[in-house]
Amino acid sequence: SYVLTQPPSVSVAPGKTARITCGGNNIGSKSVHWYQQKPGQAPVLVVYDDSDRPSGIPERFSGSNSGNTATLTISRVEAGDEADYYCQVWDSSSGVFGTGTKVTVL
Amino acid sequence: QVQLQESGPGLVKPSETLSLTCTVSGGSISSYYWSWIRQPPGKGLEWIGYIYYSGSTNYNPSLKSRVTISVDTSKNQFSLKLSSVTAADTAVYYCARWPGSMLSPMDVWGKGTTVTVSS
Numbered sequence: 001s002y003v004l005t006q007p008p009s010v011s012v013a014p015g016k017t018a019r020i021t022c023g024g025n026n027i028g029s030k031s032v033h034w035y036q037q038k039p040g041q042a043p044v045l046v047v048y049d050d051s052d053r054p055s056g057i058p059e060r061f062s063g064s065n066s067g068n069t070a071t072l073t074i075s076r077v078e079a080g081d082e083a084d085y086y087c088q089v090w091d092s093s094s095g096v097f098g099t100g101t102k103v104t105v106l
Numbered sequence: 107q108v109q110l111q112e113s114g115p116g117l118v119k120p121s122e123t124l125s126l127t128c129t130v131s132g133g134s135i136s137s138y139y140w141s142w143i144r145q146p147p148g149k150g151l152e153w154i155g156y157i158y159y160s161g162s163t164n165y166n167p168s169l170k171s172r173v174t175i176s177v178d179t180s181k182n183q184f185s186l187k188l189s190s191v192t193a194a195d196t197a198v199y200y201c202a203r204w205p206g207s208m209l210s211p212m213d214v215w216g217k218g219t220t221v222t223v224s225s
Binding site for chain 1: 141143150151152153156164166167168200204208209210211212213215216217218
Protein backbone atom coordinates (compact mmCIF):
# COMPACT_ATOMS: atom_id res chain seq x y z
CA SER A 1 0.00 0.00 0.00
CA TYR A 2 1.04 3.58 -0.63
CA VAL A 3 2.66 5.39 2.30
CA LEU A 4 2.90 9.14 2.92
CA THR A 5 5.48 10.28 5.48
CA GLN A 6 5.41 13.66 7.25
CA PRO A 7 7.64 15.07 10.00
CA PRO A 8 5.87 14.76 13.37
CA SER A 9 6.40 18.40 14.25
CA VAL A 10 7.49 21.76 12.89
CA SER A 11 8.11 24.84 15.02
CA VAL A 12 8.11 28.36 13.62
CA ALA A 13 8.21 31.91 14.97
CA PRO A 14 5.39 34.31 14.12
CA GLY A 15 5.98 36.09 10.84
CA LYS A 16 8.35 33.42 9.58
CA THR A 17 7.79 30.65 7.03
CA ALA A 18 6.81 27.07 7.85
CA ARG A 19 7.41 24.26 5.40
CA ILE A 20 5.75 20.88 5.88
CA THR A 21 6.89 17.99 3.72
CA CYS A 22 4.98 14.92 2.58
CA GLY A 23 7.10 12.11 1.20
CA GLY A 24 5.86 9.31 -1.02
CA ASN A 25 7.13 7.15 -3.87
CA ASN A 26 6.89 9.29 -7.03
CA ILE A 27 4.34 11.53 -5.32
CA GLY A 28 5.03 14.10 -8.02
CA SER A 29 2.86 12.02 -10.36
CA LYS A 30 -0.12 12.35 -8.02
CA SER A 31 -2.36 15.21 -6.98
CA VAL A 32 -1.76 16.17 -3.34
CA HIS A 33 -4.30 17.75 -1.01
CA TRP A 34 -3.60 19.37 2.36
CA TYR A 35 -5.91 19.64 5.38
CA GLN A 36 -5.58 21.72 8.54
CA GLN A 37 -7.05 20.33 11.75
CA LYS A 38 -7.36 22.30 14.98
CA PRO A 39 -8.08 20.53 18.30
CA GLY A 40 -11.60 19.19 18.55
CA GLN A 41 -12.48 20.23 15.01
CA ALA A 42 -12.92 18.48 11.67
CA PRO A 43 -10.19 18.85 9.05
CA VAL A 44 -10.38 21.86 6.75
CA LEU A 45 -9.02 21.84 3.22
CA VAL A 46 -6.27 24.44 2.72
CA VAL A 47 -4.64 23.34 -0.56
CA TYR A 48 -5.85 20.95 -3.27
CA ASP A 49 -4.39 19.56 -6.47
CA ASP A 50 -0.85 20.34 -5.30
CA SER A 51 -1.12 24.14 -5.24
CA ASP A 52 -4.69 25.43 -5.57
CA ARG A 53 -6.44 27.16 -2.70
CA PRO A 54 -10.13 26.89 -1.86
CA SER A 55 -12.01 30.16 -1.57
CA GLY A 56 -11.47 31.76 1.81
CA ILE A 57 -7.99 30.31 2.37
CA PRO A 58 -5.32 33.02 2.66
CA GLU A 59 -2.64 33.35 -0.01
CA ARG A 60 -0.13 32.66 2.77
CA PHE A 61 -0.87 28.96 2.19
CA SER A 62 0.80 27.49 -0.88
CA GLY A 63 1.84 24.09 -2.11
CA SER A 64 4.26 22.39 -4.48
CA ASN A 65 4.89 18.82 -5.57
CA SER A 66 7.78 17.20 -7.40
CA GLY A 67 9.67 13.94 -7.39
CA ASN A 68 9.18 12.14 -4.10
CA THR A 69 8.17 15.16 -1.99
CA ALA A 70 5.20 17.49 -1.76
CA THR A 71 5.45 20.62 0.37
CA LEU A 72 2.92 22.86 2.10
CA THR A 73 4.33 26.32 2.77
CA ILE A 74 2.79 28.74 5.24
CA SER A 75 4.21 32.26 4.86
CA ARG A 76 4.04 34.98 7.50
CA VAL A 77 2.89 32.48 10.08
CA GLU A 78 0.26 33.62 12.56
CA ALA A 79 -0.72 32.19 15.94
CA GLY A 80 -3.97 30.95 14.40
CA ASP A 81 -2.02 28.66 12.06
CA GLU A 82 -1.08 26.41 14.96
CA ALA A 83 -2.69 23.06 14.10
CA ASP A 84 -2.11 19.58 12.73
CA TYR A 85 -1.65 19.33 8.97
CA TYR A 86 -2.27 16.24 6.84
CA CYS A 87 -1.43 15.54 3.22
CA GLN A 88 -3.67 13.21 1.22
CA VAL A 89 -3.65 11.50 -2.17
CA TRP A 90 -5.80 9.02 -4.04
CA ASP A 91 -3.90 5.82 -4.91
CA SER A 92 -5.71 3.30 -7.10
CA SER A 93 -8.96 5.00 -6.08
CA SER A 94 -8.23 4.53 -2.37
CA GLY A 95 -7.68 7.41 0.00
CA VAL A 96 -4.30 7.72 1.71
CA PHE A 97 -3.46 10.24 4.42
CA GLY A 98 -0.03 11.32 5.56
CA THR A 99 1.09 10.70 9.12
CA GLY A 100 0.39 14.29 10.10
CA THR A 101 2.53 17.24 11.25
CA LYS A 102 1.91 19.37 14.31
CA VAL A 103 2.80 23.00 13.64
CA THR A 104 3.72 24.95 16.74
CA VAL A 105 3.94 28.73 16.63
CA LEU A 106 6.63 29.84 19.08
CA GLN B 107 -24.15 25.00 0.88
CA VAL B 108 -23.87 21.26 1.40
CA GLN B 109 -23.59 20.12 5.00
CA LEU B 110 -22.93 16.67 6.45
CA GLN B 111 -24.03 15.37 9.85
CA GLU B 112 -22.94 12.09 11.40
CA SER B 113 -25.23 10.28 13.82
CA GLY B 114 -25.28 7.02 15.73
CA PRO B 115 -24.52 5.41 19.09
CA GLY B 116 -21.58 6.85 20.99
CA LEU B 117 -20.89 3.59 22.82
CA VAL B 118 -20.56 0.14 21.29
CA LYS B 119 -19.69 -3.11 23.05
CA PRO B 120 -16.69 -5.20 21.95
CA SER B 121 -17.49 -7.80 19.25
CA GLU B 122 -20.66 -5.93 18.25
CA THR B 123 -21.31 -3.89 15.09
CA LEU B 124 -20.76 -0.14 14.93
CA SER B 125 -23.43 1.63 12.87
CA LEU B 126 -23.31 5.27 11.80
CA THR B 127 -25.32 7.39 9.38
CA CYS B 128 -24.33 10.55 7.54
CA THR B 129 -27.14 12.88 6.45
CA VAL B 130 -26.50 15.18 3.49
CA SER B 131 -28.35 18.50 3.57
CA GLY B 132 -28.33 21.52 1.27
CA GLY B 133 -27.65 19.41 -1.81
CA SER B 134 -28.24 16.10 -3.51
CA ILE B 135 -26.36 12.91 -2.75
CA SER B 136 -26.32 12.16 -6.49
CA SER B 137 -23.20 12.40 -8.67
CA TYR B 138 -20.74 12.29 -5.80
CA TYR B 139 -18.72 9.77 -3.85
CA TRP B 140 -19.22 9.69 -0.09
CA SER B 141 -16.44 8.69 2.28
CA TRP B 142 -15.95 7.64 5.88
CA ILE B 143 -12.74 8.59 7.71
CA ARG B 144 -11.80 7.95 11.31
CA GLN B 145 -9.30 9.30 13.84
CA PRO B 146 -8.37 7.39 17.00
CA PRO B 147 -7.64 9.55 20.04
CA GLY B 148 -4.34 11.37 19.61
CA LYS B 149 -3.66 9.73 16.25
CA GLY B 150 -3.90 10.55 12.56
CA LEU B 151 -6.63 10.26 9.96
CA GLU B 152 -7.51 6.90 8.42
CA TRP B 153 -9.65 6.54 5.29
CA ILE B 154 -12.24 3.78 5.74
CA GLY B 155 -13.93 3.71 2.35
CA TYR B 156 -16.43 5.35 0.03
CA ILE B 157 -19.66 4.72 -1.81
CA TYR B 158 -20.88 6.24 -5.05
CA TYR B 159 -24.50 7.36 -5.08
CA SER B 160 -25.27 4.49 -7.45
CA GLY B 161 -24.02 2.00 -4.83
CA SER B 162 -20.51 1.03 -5.94
CA THR B 163 -18.00 0.89 -3.11
CA ASN B 164 -14.28 0.83 -2.35
CA TYR B 165 -12.82 -0.01 1.05
CA ASN B 166 -9.50 0.32 2.85
CA PRO B 167 -7.89 -3.13 2.48
CA SER B 168 -6.99 -3.14 6.18
CA LEU B 169 -10.69 -2.90 7.14
CA LYS B 170 -12.37 -4.47 4.12
CA SER B 171 -13.39 -7.71 5.84
CA ARG B 172 -15.36 -5.81 8.50
CA VAL B 173 -16.74 -2.76 6.63
CA THR B 174 -19.99 -2.21 4.78
CA ILE B 175 -21.00 1.19 3.39
CA SER B 176 -24.50 1.65 1.98
CA VAL B 177 -26.53 4.54 0.55
CA ASP B 178 -30.19 5.57 0.71
CA THR B 179 -30.73 8.18 -1.98
CA SER B 180 -34.39 8.68 -0.99
CA LYS B 181 -33.26 9.93 2.43
CA ASN B 182 -30.05 11.63 1.19
CA GLN B 183 -28.10 9.46 3.61
CA PHE B 184 -25.26 6.97 3.57
CA SER B 185 -24.21 4.62 6.32
CA LEU B 186 -21.23 2.77 7.79
CA LYS B 187 -21.26 -0.61 9.47
CA LEU B 188 -18.10 -1.96 11.10
CA SER B 189 -18.39 -5.43 12.54
CA SER B 190 -16.56 -7.25 15.34
CA VAL B 191 -15.31 -4.03 16.91
CA THR B 192 -12.55 -3.84 19.49
CA ALA B 193 -11.10 -1.02 21.56
CA ALA B 194 -8.86 -0.20 18.59
CA ASP B 195 -11.97 0.99 16.74
CA THR B 196 -12.54 3.76 19.29
CA ALA B 197 -12.28 6.98 17.28
CA VAL B 198 -13.92 10.09 15.96
CA TYR B 199 -15.71 9.09 12.75
CA TYR B 200 -16.12 11.66 9.97
CA CYS B 201 -18.11 11.54 6.76
CA ALA B 202 -16.97 13.54 3.74
CA ARG B 203 -17.82 14.26 0.11
CA TRP B 204 -15.52 13.46 -2.81
CA PRO B 205 -16.27 14.65 -6.35
CA GLY B 206 -14.63 11.51 -7.72
CA SER B 207 -11.59 12.84 -9.57
CA MET B 208 -8.05 11.96 -8.50
CA LEU B 209 -7.41 15.70 -8.73
CA SER B 210 -10.14 16.43 -6.20
CA PRO B 211 -9.94 16.41 -2.42
CA MET B 212 -12.62 15.46 0.08
CA ASP B 213 -14.09 18.93 0.02
CA VAL B 214 -16.97 18.86 2.51
CA TRP B 215 -16.71 17.20 5.92
CA GLY B 216 -19.06 16.54 8.78
CA LYS B 217 -18.15 17.67 12.29
CA GLY B 218 -17.46 14.09 13.36
CA THR B 219 -18.96 11.79 15.96
CA THR B 220 -17.11 10.02 18.75
CA VAL B 221 -17.53 6.29 19.10
CA THR B 222 -16.15 4.45 22.10
CA VAL B 223 -15.86 0.68 22.15
CA SER B 224 -16.19 -0.55 25.71
CA SER B 225 -18.16 -3.05 27.74
